[in-house]
Amino acid sequence: MAGYLKLVCASFQRQGFHTVGSHCKNRTDCGAAPGAWSQVAVQKVNAAGTDPSSPVGFVLGVDLLHIFPLEGATFLCPADVTDPRTSQRILEVLPGGRADVILSDMAPNATGFRDLDHDRLISLCLTLLSVTPDILQPGGTFLCKTWAGSQSRRLQRRLTEEFQNVRIIKPEASRKESSEVYFLATQYHGRKGAVKQ
Numbered sequence: 001m002a003g004y005l006k007l008v009c010a011s012f013q014r015q016g017f018h019t020v021g022s023h024c025k026n027r028t029d030c031g032a033a034p035g036a037w038s039q040v041a042v043q044k045v046n047a048a049g050t051d052p053s054s055p056v057g058f059v060l061g062v063d064l065l066h067i068f069p070l071e072g073a074t075f076l077c078p079a080d081v082t083d084p085r086t087s088q089r090i091l092e093v094l095p096g097g098r099a100d101v102i103l104s105d106m107a108p109n110a111t112g113f114r115d116l117d118h119d120r121l122i123s124l125c126l127t128l129l130s131v132t133p134d135i136l137q138p139g140g141t142f143l144c145k146t147w148a149g150s151q152s153r154r155l156q157r158r159l160t161e162e163f164q165n166v167r168i169i170k171p172e173a174s175r176k177e178s179s180e181v182y183f184l185a186t187q188y189h190g191r192k193g194a195v196k197q
């Protein structure tokens with residue numbers, strides 16, 4: 001398992017994770033199992049304190065499934081991001097109650113019906129976005145995976161309402177034939193009056 005995780009990490013580090021700055025100290029990784037993204041996040045923010053010359057960040061992974069312990073990461077599992085009690089638990093665990101970055105690689109169990117799977121994944125991303133005012137620091141970053149489809153524009157519109165910049169990313173590490181695309185939204189400002197200071 002460790003070798004597999006390292007492979008995925010290396011690939012994402014090369015292809016996409018550099019887009020989320022290492023100055024962002026608190027990261028919440030939703031859909032974290034088995035833990036590859038969390039491994040990269042731990043390295044990026046020095047959450048295990050391996051670099052004594054850099055500040056130590058914090059990585060929180062959340063998943064429905066069990067995740068094996070990882071030095072430098074804290075895991076909430078099993079935990080369902082769509083359950084309001086999970087956002088409360090996230091708030092309690094995050095230092096200062098806020099994340100600088102929310103990452104989501106969440107994926108529902110695929111049914112094989114492309115439109116249905118797409119709708120369910122967009123709905124997961126929208127649910128996560130709806131708890132963002134409670135969790136994300138103003139100026140923060142939100143990165144989520146989607147499968148391209150008819151509801152993608154809806155998610156993009158919602159992100160555009162709440163973030164200064166929204167980009168669609170297809171990392172080279174993502175298979176060309178896969179419909180997976182990532183939304184990278186930066187400079188969180190929330191909807192008018194929605195960001196809780």
Ligand SMILES: C[S@@+](CC[C@H](N)C(=O)[O-])C[C@H]1O[C@@H](n2cnc3c(N)ncnc32)[C@H](O)[C@@H]1O
Nearest residue numbers: 031033034035036037063064080081105106107
């Ligand atoms: C593609 S995997 C994530 C892989 C992970 N990013 C990594 O690097 O190892 C998708 C994960 O999303 C999780 N997931 C799906 N729905 C979820 C939900 N409602 N709440 C929390 N996690 C969820 C699944 O349990 C699954 O582990």
